Ligand code: ADP
């Protein structure tokens with residue numbers, strides 16, 4: 001945030017403004033005026049009402065569900081201060097920038113803020129000028145702020161509230177010290193916000209934050225704007241490129257399991273002309289910071305990273321997340337893939353899977369030290385669930401939703417937003433699946449359960465590798481038995497059999513070996529059942545065909561609109577650089593798409609566009625209207641930018 005921003009904000013020159021003098025809007029007016037949205041999303045309106053009528057509440061909404069509106073609208077409508085406890089400093093600064101852009105008097109206090117800025121914030125706080133104050137839990141627990149908050153505090157909001165729970169995934173001890181502090185403000189309502197859907201965590205949040213008979217607002221966990229795809233790994237680089245090329249110029253994250261995989265994949269993408277960089281914990285802090293900054297500021301399109309990348313990244317217009325390997329658990333997948341499409345616009349999540357990934361995870365976990373039997377069981381369950389998700393011929397949205405204990409009611413014909421429902425991945429007829437499974441299992445049996453998946457596939461493909469010749473496997477009846485299916489399908493089916501418990505991969509010894517299981521033996525005798533899937537058309541083509549089909553919004557824009565969108569985007573970037581904020585803080589992608597489609601010719605018409613509030617029109621209107629009228633972005637910016 002900058003001094004000149006602060007000068008223009010609100011009544012900064014008026015000292016000691018009585019809080020009641022601030023205009024009191026009703027919630028919907030506030031939403032329209034400041035954010036340019038015409039209606040609340042699910043549960044937002046109720047959360048705002050609860051806050052304004054001094055009732056505690058717990059808000060559970062998925063990433064991108066619009067949690068910040070729940071406490072920011074009360075900051076505009078209520079007379080007084082909304083205090084927001086937030087665990088991640090990077091996100092906090094982003095939230096302040098974005099609230100300030102929407103015309104709120106907002107600031108943050110945490111230990112990374114320079115002293116002079118902190119002093120300014122304190123004096124604004126003393127003058128009761130602020131509507132919204134973000135603090136780190138440490139800052140609040142330190143106690144020195146409490147006196148200043150007295151009498152002006154109207155709501156405390158705890159973001160990422162699952163951090164208070166041992167059951168959650170990011171436990172933060174300081175969160176446990178919040179309730180006693182809140183108790184000093186007995187009449188102030190509390191709002192906990194999280195995306196974590198498990199009931200156990202929710203109960204814990206209510207208890208640990210001392211929420212008093214809270215209204216529970218639990219939204220649907222499904223991220224309807226995400227398209228999920230799971231592909232068997234064949235040619236990794238070309239599969240990743242397939243996704244990247246579907247989103248030219250857009251931001252994307254590619255996760256790989258190890259540092260060396262990250263390096264290799266990043267190099268291949270760069271060699272293919274993609275604007276990509278590597279990110280992992282082995283790189284210098286300065287290199288990592290640069291990658292992160294460039295990505296957030298849209299100077300870099302693609303980050304290839306280990307899962308060290310992502311915490312604290314609030315770029316809301318990440319259009320795709322690719323996993324080059326299986327994630328550790330469905331919870332991890334939900335979180336990592338969830339970094340796509342936080343702005344609610346369509347985005348794509350692709351999991352490129354091989355059964356070997358699960359063995360690698362297991363091996364890594366064991367390398368870190370002996371696992372207790374309990375932890376080993378949990379690990380097994382997590383990996384089994386990931387494997388199922390990756391290969392089961394079931395709607396991915398449904399699987400994810402049900403994993404988190406909610407029911408999924410798809411439209412007839414499926415979700416329209418996953419490879420299964422889009423018909424890119426098809427289930428084989430059950431008799432065909434049974435015969436194929438029996439052939440693969442018997443190849444494992446005939447070769448003595450002493451080889452890895454690669455060798456078994458070679459045998460079924462009828463190859464004459466050195467190993468096959470040496471072992472005499474060319475004379476087996478299973479040699480060449482499934483060669484028409486192709487290697488990719490054979491590898492994927494083998495994984496699918498493992499996930500279904502019909503084959504087993506040992507982790508002991510130097511190489512993972514494919515072994516028989518009782519269920520697999522039974523299947524060969526015709527007992528039990530098996531489901532197998534196959535890409536309807538060879539993986540790469542599948543994605544492209546769906547752009548016309550199920551996936552909404554971006555695909556619908558015609559080329560002229562897209563050209564305008566790109567020019568509006570260029571202007572947005574110029575403003576972002578000028579104001580030192582990330583581009584998505586100036587306007588969300590959705591707002592730019594809406595502007596490109598509506599092509600408003602006046603400030604009044606611009607205000608009608610979703611996602612465009614009064615302050616944005618005042619600050620950027622003239623320049624954006626100029627670009628819509630055909631002026632070059634650089635010229636539009638130079639012409640004064642339209643800042644009021
Ligand atoms: P969360 O914190 O739950 O991940 P955010 O508060 O960042 O979500 O909001 C996600 C996106 O949804 C933002 O782009 C925001 O502008 C948009 N949004 C929030 N509320 C609404 C609404 N009522 N109408 C339209 N868009 C909204």
Ligand code: ZN
Pocket residue numbers: 394395396397398414415416417418419420421422
């Ligand atoms: Zn589906």
